[in-house]
Amino acid sequence: xxxxxxxxxxxxxxxxxxxxxxxxxxxxxxxxxxxxxxxxxxxxxxxxxxxxxxxxxxxxxxxxxxxxxxxxxxxxxxxxxxxxxxxxxxxxxxxxxxxxxxxxxxxxxxxxxxxxxxxxxxxxxxxxxxxxxxxxxxxxxxxxxxxxxxxxxxxxxxxxxxxxxxxxxxxxxxxxxxxxxxxxxxxxxxxxxxxxxxxxxxxxxxxxxxxxxxxxxxxxxxxxxxxxxxxxxxxxxxxxxxxxxxxxxxxxxxxxxxxxxxxxxxxxxxxxxxxxxxxxxxxxxxxxxxxxxxxxxxxxxxxxxxxxxxxxxxxxxxxxxxxxxxxxxxxxxxxxxxxxxxxx
Amino acid sequence: xxxxxxxxxxxxxxxxxxxxxxxxxxxxxxxxxxxxxxxxxxxxxxxxxxxxxxxxxxxxxxxxxxxxxxxxxxxxxxxxxxxxxxxxxxxxxxxxxxxxxxxxxxxxxxxxxxxxxxxxxxxxxxxxxxxxxxxxxxxxxxxxxxxxxxxxxxxxxxxxxxxxxxxxxxxxxxxxxxxxxxxxxxxxxxxxxxxxxxxxxxxxxxxxxxxxxxxxxxxxxxxxxxxxxxxxxxxxxxxxxxxxxxxxxxxxxxxxxxxxxxxxxxxxxxxxxxxxxxxxxx
Numbered sequence: 001x002x003x004x005x006x007x008x009x010x011x012x013x014x015x016x017x018x019x020x021x022x023x024x025x026x027x028x029x030x031x032x033x034x035x036x037x038x039x040x041x042x043x044x045x046x047x048x049x050x051x052x053x054x055x056x057x058x059x060x061x062x063x064x065x066x067x068x069x070x071x072x073x074x075x076x077x078x079x080x081x082x083x084x085x086x087x088x089x090x091x092x093x094x095x096x097x098x099x100x101x102x103x104x105x106x107x108x109x110x111x112x113x114x115x116x117x118x119x120x121x122x123x124x125x126x127x128x129x130x131x132x133x134x135x136x137x138x139x140x141x142x143x144x145x146x147x148x149x150x151x152x153x154x155x156x157x158x159x160x161x162x163x164x165x166x167x168x169x170x171x172x173x174x175x176x177x178x179x180x181x182x183x184x185x186x187x188x189x190x191x192x193x194x195x196x197x198x199x200x201x202x203x204x205x206x207x208x209x210x211x212x213x214x215x216x217x218x219x220x221x222x223x224x225x226x227x228x229x230x231x232x233x234x235x236x237x238x239x240x241x242x243x244x245x246x247x248x249x250x251x252x253x254x255x256x257x258x259x260x261x262x263x264x265x266x267x268x269x270x271x272x273x274x275x276x277x278x279x280x281x282x283x284x285x286x287x288x289x290x291x292x293x294x295x296x297x298x299x300x301x302x303x304x305x306x307x308x309x310x311x312x313x314x315x316x317x318x319x320x321x322x323x324x325x326x327x328x329x330x331x332x333x334x335x336x337x338x339x340x341x342x343x344x
Numbered sequence: 345x346x347x348x349x350x351x352x353x354x355x356x357x358x359x360x361x362x363x364x365x366x367x368x369x370x371x372x373x374x375x376x377x378x379x380x381x382x383x384x385x386x387x388x389x390x391x392x393x394x395x396x397x398x399x400x401x402x403x404x405x406x407x408x409x410x411x412x413x414x415x416x417x418x419x420x421x422x423x424x425x426x427x428x429x430x431x432x433x434x435x436x437x438x439x440x441x442x443x444x445x446x447x448x449x450x451x452x453x454x455x456x457x458x459x460x461x462x463x464x465x466x467x468x469x470x471x472x473x474x475x476x477x478x479x480x481x482x483x484x485x486x487x488x489x490x491x492x493x494x495x496x497x498x499x500x501x502x503x504x505x506x507x508x509x510x511x512x513x514x515x516x517x518x519x520x521x522x523x524x525x526x527x528x529x530x531x532x533x534x535x536x537x538x539x540x541x542x543x544x545x546x547x548x549x550x551x552x553x554x555x556x557x558x559x560x561x562x563x564x565x566x567x568x569x570x571x572x573x574x575x576x577x578x579x580x581x582x583x584x585x586x587x588x589x590x591x592x593x594x595x596x597x598x599x600x601x602x603x604x605x606x607x608x609x610x611x612x613x614x615x616x617x618x619x620x621x622x623x624x625x626x
Contacts, residue, residue, distance in 0.1 A: 081513055096514065176538040180553035220547040222554070223390050224538035225502035229512055238503070242394035249395060259546045266391040270403060274385030276354040285545040294548065298587065298624075302359075305622050307583070309358035319382040323453045324406070330449050331402045338398070 013101075015039045015090055017048060019060060020106040023115050032104075033057070039090050045105065046074050046085035049117075062117035069232065072166030075173065076117050077106040082170035084232050108173035110182065124169060127185060131211055133192040138203040149201050162195035162240055164233040171227035171237055183216045187227035187237050190218060194240035197247060209248055218244045219259025258285050271328050274318030278309035346473055349411035349461070350378035351429070353422035353575065354386050359583075360575040362619025363421055366604040367466070369618065370611045373482060374474045378419060383410050387428040390499070390542060397435075398445070404432030405446040405457040412461045421466040421604065423574035424542075427499035430463045430506050465500055467573045467603055468509050471517050476524040484612035486526025490569065492606075493532045493562035493598075494518040495581065497574040501536055512536060518573060518603070525610035530565045534558040539572075539580040549591070555580045556592035563596045573603040582623050597625050 014036050022030035035052045046064055053060050062085070064074040069087040076085055079093050085105075093103055111119035139149060171187040178184045185193075193212055197205050212218045218241060227237040245263065254264035262285040269276045282291040302308045309315075318324060356363045371378055384407045386392075393400045407429055411418040420426040436443045437459050447456050470479065501512040510517050515536055519529045540554030559581060562570050572578050580588075582600040589596065601609075601620065608618040615621060 176540070176554050177543070177547065177550050179557075180540070180550040181547075184550070220543060220550060222538055222540055222543040222547070222551065224498040224542075226498075226538070229502045229504060236503075246394045246397070254395075262546055263391045263395050266386070266389055267395045267399070270386050270388065270392065270399070275357070276386045276389065278354065278358050282545055298583065301586075301624055302583070305624060307359055307622055307624070315358070318385045320453065324385060327402065327406070327449045327452055328399065330452075331396075331399050334445065334449075335396060335398050 010041065012038055012040045015048070015094065016102045017045075017052060018102055018104045019049075019052075019116070020104075021060070021116055022113060024113070033060075034102075041091050043090050044086055045078055045088045045090055045093065045103070048090055049085060049105070060117075061115045070166065072168035072232075075108050075168035075170050075232075077104075077108060077173065079104055080106075082108055082173035082230050084168055084170070087232065108169055110172050110175060110178045110186075111169060119169070121167075121169065123182070124167070124172060124186065124188065127189045128192060131185065131189055131193050132204050132208050133189065133196055135196055135199055135201060136203045138201055151200065155198070155200055158243075159195045159198045161235050162191050162198075164235055165191055165195075166233065168232055170230050170232055174226040174230045176224045176226060177220055177222055181216065181220075184220055185212070185217050187221075187241070190221070190244060191235065191237050191240045193218075194243050197244065206251070209244070209251060212244055213248050213252065213257050213259070218248065219257055219262075261285050271325065272317075273315060274321050274324050275315055277312045277315050279311050279315075345372070345375055345377045347377045347379060347416055348419040348464075348469065349381050349414055349416040351381055351384050351387075351407065351418055351420045351425060353420070353425045354389070355422060355575045355579065360578060360602070362622050363575050363602050363604050366602065366608045366613070366618045367421065369613055370604075370608050373611060374470070374479070374607075376469065376474065379414065379416065381407070381410055381418070387425045387432075390424050390428055393428065393431065398442075400428075401432055401435055401442055402446050402449060404429045405436050405443075406450055406453070406455060408433055408459075408461055408463060409450055409455040409457040412458055413455060417462040417464055419464055419466055419469055421573070422576060423465070423497045423499035424576055426463065426465050427503075427506060433459070433463055434506055465509070465573060467500065467517055467521065470521060470607070476520055479521070479524045479607075483524075483526055483610045485610055487522070487606070487610050488526045488528075490527045491530050491565075491567050492522050492527045493530050493565065493567040493570045494522060494535050495532070495539070495558060495562075495570050495572040495577055495600075496535055497572055497577040498536075498538050500573055518571070521603075522571065522606070525606065527606075527610075530562070530567050532561060532565065532567075534561050539574075539577040541576040541580040544580060544584065551580070552584065552588040552591045555584055555588040556594065559585060559589060559598060560592065560594055563594070563598050567598065569599040569601050571601045571603060571606045575602065578602055582625050585625050599623065599625050 016034050016036045018032050018034050021033050035056055065071045067086045074085040078088055107117045108119050114120050175187050178186050196202050221241050254260045265284045282295055388400050496515050504512045522529050538554050540551030544551045605618045
């Protein structure tokens, strides 16, 4: 939502585009070039870039194709935020500029830079391949073309929104964990994996899920919600990530990875005490050896500062825990019933 | 005096006890009366929602229903508890079937989730209910000598469809509070970034890298301290600071304060009273 200002009332004004430049074959380091052009209200950032390329400097490189928010090729950072240049209006970003009248345009983050505003999408494509982000049909080849593959509306609604993804990589650019480790699966790949795994026509569900729960996979997401917040198609990407986790717990149990063990601890503690028993969380997540190696030096400091969480017997249950436990169990019965009726 | 039901976050009851202690010191001075919700349970810490969405709705529907029974809004001082309980509220408000299922069980305790109580962060209550002008008048020791890096944390900003108080791209509420307390904020790109807390036990290296980046920017900008409205961000940025910075090859350190401690300092309480000495980084 943008706030109406005087700036909005103007129909035309000079705007400076501060564009990230880097040609690794020529330049020793990146720099910015300023281009000031007259811009009319209603013009997008992409049209402005096209104007600059056509009339001022043909050496600027960027990707663009459909100009209508469909192909996903013009993802870039505009005033620091990853979005599509073709659906972003100059007037809308101008009100958020740190320096009045200046719009900063930079390449997406977390992907290797090729030139100026162009990043290399190959690592993302490689991950899509690694996590088998396509449908392999469960229908025998002999039946293909002879019968329909019906999908219920209920099933389709589970991945309807996920199919809106146009692979623009804005979420990839904003991801906190990918920024910390380029090996991480990345949100766009998790979204696509969720979409394939939720499809009843797909035969790769288990194989894909087994890959997703490994290191650098679904459990490494740190729930920062940056992917979802930046998505140019407003796809609830975190729901998809949580969906994969829910699926992993249901199909693989809660003992196979540190991520699932960590999640299980919350369920167990709430059922028992209504409170999280933090003192044993590291051991329950990663075992005794990991905890000794990783946390003992810190624990010493914490003990000195009286900052250690209380041992399990000293964690007081929430008031009224008896009735709470009964209610929690009652819901467990509901969930069991739900699972039975789903299987039917 | 404005009354609120105050949600007890697990971490504030165990590792970051200084949060609730410092709030207790100054709440009355700002005309706030927080009634502790001892019957409340763990929100699920952004994990229960996918382990069992229905238990998640029950647990947090109950947490809110407890406040509703008292006719009060629910105030939370941990970002993740805030986001988690508000997410459950949104789900319950949007699904009459889920609401009925939860309420059928809550009857056992004489509770009912109606959707009448708001779930709000302490920071929002300070800004919207107490007001910056009142806070300015109450300040006894302005934080005028401090350059402060405001670290909002994720779950007070995102998902904005659930939170919606601040602009997630360029939040300002904490900045406004700092200025009302007489302090100066530094331009801080990491203000709306992540602290890495939620993967500290699952993807430690990645989490430490995330924390180190936020610390490094504040150190290089010569901030006197970082302040955060979230005890989980505090644990990542203070508790794990030495490890994160060592891992990143940075030889320096920076204190990290809770929002409640910063308010306490400006209202004239000592570092000892506020529990600041309990922090790992001195």
